[in-house]
Amino acid sequence: MSNAIEIKHLEKRYEGFALRDVNITLPSGYIMGFIGENGAGKTTTIKAMMGLVRPDGGQIKILGGTMSDGDRELRENIGMVTEDYGLPAEADAVSIGRIMSGLYRTWDSRKFSGYMERFGLPVRKRVKDYSRGMKVKLSIAVALSHDSKLLVMDEATSGLDPAARDDVLDILRDFIQDESHSVFISSHILSDLEKVCDYITFIHRGRIVFSSEKDALTEKYGIVRCPKTELESIESSAVVAVRETGFGVEALVEREKVNPALITDNATIEDIMVMIIKEDEK
Structure with missing residues:
Protein backbone atom coordinates (compact mmCIF):
# COMPACT_ATOMS: atom_id res chain seq x y z
CA MET A 1 0.00 0.00 0.00
CA SER A 2 1.41 3.42 -0.97
CA ASN A 3 1.20 6.41 1.35
CA ALA A 4 -0.38 9.74 0.47
CA ILE A 5 1.54 11.51 3.26
CA GLU A 6 4.78 10.57 5.00
CA ILE A 7 6.16 12.99 7.59
CA LYS A 8 9.23 11.90 9.53
CA HIS A 9 10.79 13.80 12.44
CA LEU A 10 9.48 17.18 11.29
CA GLU A 11 10.92 20.14 13.22
CA LYS A 12 9.96 23.81 12.89
CA ARG A 13 10.96 26.43 15.44
CA TYR A 14 9.50 29.86 16.06
CA GLU A 15 9.97 32.18 19.01
CA GLY A 16 7.79 30.75 21.76
CA PHE A 17 6.67 27.69 19.78
CA ALA A 18 8.12 24.66 18.03
CA LEU A 19 7.03 21.56 16.16
CA ARG A 20 9.08 18.71 17.59
CA ASP A 21 9.62 15.27 16.06
CA VAL A 22 6.30 15.23 14.18
CA ASN A 23 5.63 11.87 12.51
CA ILE A 24 2.48 11.24 10.43
CA THR A 25 1.67 8.56 7.85
CA LEU A 26 -1.56 8.53 5.84
CA PRO A 27 -2.05 5.48 3.58
CA SER A 28 -3.64 6.17 0.19
CA GLY A 29 -7.38 5.71 0.02
CA TYR A 30 -8.18 6.91 3.53
CA ILE A 31 -9.27 10.00 5.47
CA MET A 32 -7.19 11.33 8.35
CA GLY A 33 -8.49 13.84 10.89
CA PHE A 34 -5.92 16.21 12.37
CA ILE A 35 -6.93 17.47 15.83
CA GLY A 36 -5.55 19.64 18.58
CA GLU A 37 -6.20 22.85 20.49
CA ASN A 38 -5.68 26.31 18.98
CA GLY A 39 -1.95 26.95 18.65
CA ALA A 40 -1.06 23.25 18.87
CA GLY A 41 0.71 23.29 15.50
CA LYS A 42 -1.93 22.05 13.04
CA THR A 43 -1.67 24.89 10.54
CA THR A 44 2.13 25.04 10.79
CA THR A 45 2.29 21.32 10.01
CA ILE A 46 -0.01 21.74 7.02
CA LYS A 47 2.00 24.70 5.72
CA ALA A 48 5.16 22.61 5.99
CA MET A 49 3.44 19.78 4.11
CA MET A 50 2.42 22.15 1.34
CA GLY A 51 5.86 23.74 1.03
CA LEU A 52 4.64 27.09 2.37
CA VAL A 53 7.13 27.14 5.25
CA ARG A 54 10.62 25.67 5.32
CA PRO A 55 11.12 22.99 8.01
CA ASP A 56 14.14 23.14 10.28
CA GLY A 57 14.48 19.37 10.15
CA GLY A 58 12.86 16.13 9.07
CA GLN A 59 11.43 14.79 5.83
CA ILE A 60 8.06 15.26 4.14
CA LYS A 61 6.80 13.24 1.20
CA ILE A 62 3.44 13.94 -0.42
CA LEU A 63 2.17 11.40 -2.96
CA GLY A 64 5.71 10.08 -3.12
CA GLY A 65 7.24 13.47 -3.99
CA THR A 66 8.61 16.54 -2.25
CA MET A 67 6.83 19.89 -2.49
CA SER A 68 10.09 21.82 -2.15
CA ASP A 69 11.24 20.38 -5.49
CA GLY A 70 8.77 22.64 -7.29
CA ASP A 71 7.18 19.67 -9.05
CA ARG A 72 4.25 21.14 -10.97
CA GLU A 73 2.63 17.77 -11.58
CA LEU A 74 2.72 17.02 -7.85
CA ARG A 75 1.05 20.33 -7.02
CA GLU A 76 -1.66 19.64 -9.58
CA ASN A 77 -2.42 16.38 -7.75
CA ILE A 78 -3.15 18.23 -4.49
CA GLY A 79 -6.33 20.17 -3.76
CA MET A 80 -6.34 22.50 -0.76
CA VAL A 81 -9.30 24.12 0.99
CA THR A 82 -8.60 26.63 3.77
CA GLU A 83 -10.74 28.62 6.19
CA ASP A 84 -10.46 31.80 4.08
CA TYR A 85 -11.01 29.85 0.80
CA GLY A 86 -8.60 32.08 -1.20
CA LEU A 87 -11.12 32.79 -3.98
CA PRO A 88 -11.43 36.25 -5.61
CA ALA A 89 -14.44 37.94 -4.03
CA GLU A 90 -15.61 39.76 -7.15
CA ALA A 91 -15.36 36.73 -9.46
CA ASP A 92 -18.15 34.33 -10.36
CA ALA A 93 -17.72 30.63 -11.03
CA VAL A 94 -17.32 31.13 -14.78
CA SER A 95 -14.43 33.55 -14.20
CA ILE A 96 -12.87 31.24 -11.62
CA GLY A 97 -13.01 28.39 -14.12
CA ARG A 98 -11.11 30.51 -16.65
CA ILE A 99 -8.49 31.49 -14.06
CA MET A 100 -7.94 27.89 -12.96
CA SER A 101 -7.64 26.64 -16.53
CA GLY A 102 -4.65 28.95 -16.88
CA LEU A 103 -3.09 27.77 -13.61
CA TYR A 104 -3.56 24.01 -13.98
CA ARG A 105 -2.68 21.97 -17.04
CA THR A 106 -4.97 19.27 -15.67
CA TRP A 107 -7.97 21.58 -15.17
CA ASP A 108 -11.16 19.76 -16.19
CA SER A 109 -13.92 22.27 -16.96
CA ARG A 110 -16.48 19.51 -17.44
CA LYS A 111 -15.72 18.07 -14.00
CA PHE A 112 -15.93 21.58 -12.48
CA SER A 113 -19.32 22.16 -14.10
CA GLY A 114 -20.46 18.80 -12.79
CA TYR A 115 -19.52 19.70 -9.23
CA MET A 116 -21.22 23.10 -9.57
CA GLU A 117 -24.41 21.38 -10.66
CA ARG A 118 -24.15 18.68 -8.00
CA PHE A 119 -23.64 21.27 -5.26
CA GLY A 120 -26.43 23.50 -6.58
CA LEU A 121 -24.13 26.51 -6.92
CA PRO A 122 -25.07 29.52 -9.09
CA VAL A 123 -22.42 30.07 -11.75
CA ARG A 124 -23.06 33.79 -12.29
CA LYS A 125 -23.21 34.84 -8.65
CA ARG A 126 -20.11 36.57 -7.27
CA VAL A 127 -18.14 34.78 -4.57
CA LYS A 128 -18.69 37.62 -2.10
CA ASP A 129 -22.44 37.02 -2.33
CA TYR A 130 -22.15 33.29 -1.60
CA SER A 131 -23.07 31.95 1.83
CA ARG A 132 -20.28 30.38 3.88
CA GLY A 133 -21.48 26.89 3.00
CA MET A 134 -21.57 27.76 -0.70
CA LYS A 135 -18.00 29.10 -0.51
CA VAL A 136 -16.80 25.84 1.03
CA LYS A 137 -18.48 23.81 -1.71
CA LEU A 138 -17.08 26.09 -4.42
CA SER A 139 -13.58 25.72 -2.94
CA ILE A 140 -13.97 21.94 -2.90
CA ALA A 141 -15.24 21.99 -6.50
CA VAL A 142 -12.10 23.90 -7.51
CA ALA A 143 -9.84 21.62 -5.45
CA LEU A 144 -11.24 18.46 -7.04
CA SER A 145 -11.30 19.65 -10.66
CA HIS A 146 -7.57 19.45 -11.47
CA ASP A 147 -6.79 15.75 -11.10
CA SER A 148 -6.42 15.93 -7.31
CA LYS A 149 -5.43 12.74 -5.57
CA LEU A 150 -4.99 14.33 -2.13
CA LEU A 151 -7.45 16.80 -0.63
CA VAL A 152 -6.10 18.89 2.26
CA MET A 153 -8.61 20.85 4.35
CA ASP A 154 -7.57 23.26 7.10
CA GLU A 155 -10.54 24.24 9.32
CA ALA A 156 -12.60 24.72 6.16
CA THR A 157 -15.90 23.60 7.74
CA SER A 158 -15.79 25.85 10.82
CA GLY A 159 -18.91 27.99 11.09
CA LEU A 160 -21.03 25.80 8.82
CA ASP A 161 -24.44 24.61 9.95
CA PRO A 162 -24.88 20.85 10.54
CA ALA A 163 -26.64 20.25 7.20
CA ALA A 164 -23.87 21.95 5.21
CA ARG A 165 -21.19 20.05 7.14
CA ASP A 166 -22.98 16.78 6.43
CA ASP A 167 -22.94 17.62 2.71
CA VAL A 168 -19.18 18.15 2.90
CA LEU A 169 -18.70 14.79 4.64
CA ASP A 170 -20.65 13.09 1.85
CA ILE A 171 -18.33 14.72 -0.69
CA LEU A 172 -15.29 13.36 1.15
CA ARG A 173 -16.76 9.85 1.31
CA ASP A 174 -17.44 9.91 -2.43
CA PHE A 175 -13.95 11.24 -3.20
CA ILE A 176 -12.15 8.33 -1.54
CA GLN A 177 -14.22 5.71 -3.34
CA ASP A 178 -11.27 5.88 -5.71
CA GLU A 179 -8.56 4.13 -3.68
CA SER A 180 -5.88 6.42 -5.10
CA HIS A 181 -7.59 9.39 -3.42
CA SER A 182 -6.95 10.52 0.17
CA VAL A 183 -8.07 13.31 2.51
CA PHE A 184 -6.23 15.11 5.31
CA ILE A 185 -8.64 17.30 7.27
CA SER A 186 -8.00 19.59 10.24
CA SER A 187 -11.11 20.52 12.23
CA HIS A 188 -12.31 21.49 15.69
CA ILE A 189 -15.63 19.73 15.04
CA LEU A 190 -14.57 16.34 16.30
CA SER A 191 -17.99 14.72 15.96
CA ASP A 192 -17.71 15.22 12.19
CA LEU A 193 -14.27 13.64 12.09
CA GLU A 194 -15.55 10.70 14.12
CA LYS A 195 -18.18 10.07 11.43
CA VAL A 196 -15.89 10.08 8.42
CA CYS A 197 -12.23 9.52 9.37
CA ASP A 198 -10.27 6.29 9.23
CA TYR A 199 -7.26 7.73 11.10
CA ILE A 200 -6.89 10.39 13.78
CA THR A 201 -3.72 12.34 14.55
CA PHE A 202 -3.63 14.44 17.73
CA ILE A 203 -1.06 17.20 18.10
CA HIS A 204 -0.59 19.04 21.41
CA ARG A 205 1.93 21.81 22.04
CA GLY A 206 3.85 20.96 18.90
CA ARG A 207 4.16 17.23 19.57
CA ILE A 208 2.16 14.29 18.27
CA VAL A 209 0.29 12.60 21.12
CA PHE A 210 -0.97 9.80 18.90
CA SER A 211 -1.53 9.00 15.21
CA SER A 212 -3.66 5.90 14.91
CA GLU A 213 -6.62 4.21 13.32
CA LYS A 214 -9.80 5.71 14.77
CA ASP A 215 -11.29 2.34 15.68
CA ALA A 216 -8.11 1.36 17.53
Missing part, protein backbone atom coordinates in the same frame (compact mmCIF):
# COMPACT_ATOMS: atom_id res chain seq x y z
CA LEU A 217 -8.35 4.53 19.64
CA THR A 218 -11.95 3.95 20.65
CA GLU A 219 -11.09 0.35 21.50
CA LYS A 220 -8.04 1.38 23.53
CA TYR A 221 -9.63 4.08 25.69
CA GLY A 222 -12.71 4.13 27.90
CA ILE A 223 -14.29 6.33 30.56
CA VAL A 224 -14.79 5.15 34.14
CA ARG A 225 -17.25 7.17 36.24
CA CYS A 226 -17.02 6.51 39.97
CA PRO A 227 -16.68 8.11 43.43
CA LYS A 228 -13.24 9.58 44.02
CA THR A 229 -12.44 6.96 46.65
CA GLU A 230 -12.95 4.12 44.15
CA LEU A 231 -10.42 5.61 41.74
CA GLU A 232 -7.63 4.38 44.02
CA SER A 233 -8.59 0.78 43.23
CA ILE A 234 -7.64 1.25 39.56
CA GLU A 235 -4.02 0.57 38.65
CA SER A 236 -2.32 3.95 38.26
CA SER A 237 -0.69 3.02 34.94
CA ALA A 238 -4.17 2.47 33.48
CA VAL A 239 -5.33 6.02 34.26
CA VAL A 240 -4.52 8.52 31.51
CA ALA A 241 -6.47 11.54 32.78
CA VAL A 242 -8.97 12.43 35.50
CA ARG A 243 -11.55 15.17 35.86
CA GLU A 244 -13.78 15.82 38.84
CA THR A 245 -17.55 16.09 38.47
CA GLY A 246 -20.38 16.90 40.85
CA PHE A 247 -20.89 13.17 41.42
CA GLY A 248 -17.28 12.01 41.73
CA VAL A 249 -14.70 11.61 38.98
CA GLU A 250 -14.43 10.64 35.34
CA ALA A 251 -11.23 8.84 34.43
CA LEU A 252 -9.89 8.22 30.94
CA VAL A 253 -8.39 4.74 31.13
CA GLU A 254 -6.69 2.16 28.95
CA ARG A 255 -9.26 -0.62 28.81
CA GLU A 256 -6.82 -3.55 28.76
CA LYS A 257 -5.28 -2.42 32.05
CA VAL A 258 -8.49 -2.24 34.09
CA ASN A 259 -10.55 -5.01 35.63
CA PRO A 260 -13.08 -6.22 32.99
CA ALA A 261 -15.74 -6.22 35.72
CA LEU A 262 -15.38 -2.43 36.03
CA ILE A 263 -18.09 -0.60 34.10
CA THR A 264 -16.30 1.33 31.37
CA ASP A 265 -18.17 3.65 28.99
CA ASN A 266 -17.07 4.38 25.45
CA ALA A 267 -14.79 7.39 25.01
CA THR A 268 -15.32 9.69 22.03
CA ILE A 269 -12.40 11.28 20.21
CA GLU A 270 -13.41 14.56 21.86
CA ASP A 271 -13.33 12.93 25.32
CA ILE A 272 -9.84 11.62 24.66
CA MET A 273 -8.44 14.91 23.35
CA VAL A 274 -10.04 17.21 25.93
CA MET A 275 -9.15 15.05 28.92
CA ILE A 276 -5.51 14.65 27.84
CA ILE A 277 -5.17 18.41 27.29
CA LYS A 278 -6.71 19.26 30.66
CA GLU A 279 -4.60 16.69 32.44
CA ASP A 280 -1.48 18.25 30.92
CA GLU A 281 -2.57 21.70 32.12
CA LYS A 282 -2.84 20.63 35.78
